[in-house]
Amino acid sequence: MSDDTTTRVPAKTDDSVVKNPYSWPANEHQPPPRTTDLSERAAKRAARQVATMFLLSGVFVALFFVAFTYMSPTDTVEIPYLGEIGGQHVALGLTFGMAVFLIGAGTVHWAKKLMSNVEVVQPRHDFKSTPEDTQGALEVFEEGVEASTWKKHPVIRRTLLFAMALVPLPFIISLRDLWLTPPGVPNPDAMLQYTIWTKGQRLVRDITGEPVRAEEIPVGGLVNCNPEDLEAVEETEGNLNARAKAAIIVIRMEPDEIQSLQIPDGAWNGIIAFSKICTHVGCPISLYQQRTHELLCPCHQSTFDLSDSANVVFGPAGRHMPQLPITVDDEGYLIAQSDFLEPVGPSFWTITGEVGP
Structure with a gap:
């Protein structure tokens, strides 16, 4: 605000301006009258247009709730140049976006067509020292330059500018990792689709690395497992990405307690294997309630019913925990039939469901 103490004078006489001794004076050059200023009919039409936009905003909010309640998170839609993405995400984004847009558009239309169109002048001093x-200020600056010996030692000045010019380069070069993939992987998206599980790989206990026999798992028991060749993979890759994606839990329940399976022939005698990585934001979970067959994520309370295809029964997770198809080999050890048939871990916007064995 201005610190000018000049007394404000009343604005020029105009029915649309409040006559107030503290009002700012009207500008000498006013814009031409609008259609809505000259015609009451046009003004009412503009008011109806604004009201329509506000009402449509409410309609889109209602459509948002419809999409949120009745659309399946697994529905997909094809978007040009973007590919196949979640249909519910598109619906929620469009409905909420239109609801907000229509409020903004209605407000702008209201201001341009119906609000006062009188330009006023706010008295203020020049913004100049x-x-x-x-x-x-110049003297203080010159003193600082002299005290820093910036001019006296040009070698310091030149090398500093050189160093400062190179400092941003590591940040630019590191952007390469946004598209860095292992050999044979076409793009980063494909890295999310698969894990290192392959047909015939034995399930081994986490930490100890001992193979798991089917007879060793009691009804109601849970075992944390990894693929047999995990250590070799870690030595090759030098990171824990493969371990994180391949981690699983193996549980056993009475066969007649199983309501449904994602892969009907992917379990063996009541023994089922699921990804250990929560489909919400990727937390590792193994809190299992054997009486209800529910798996609980302690971070955000997503709850999955392992007896019913590991479907979500509570919490923010958007889809079930992927099932790893397993069986037993000739020696009675649990082995994988294939990789997961869908991506593991948190859902992402290009997820399309099954990816094949």
């Missing part, structure tokens, strides 16, 4: 202040 006095010559004395300007001179004082």
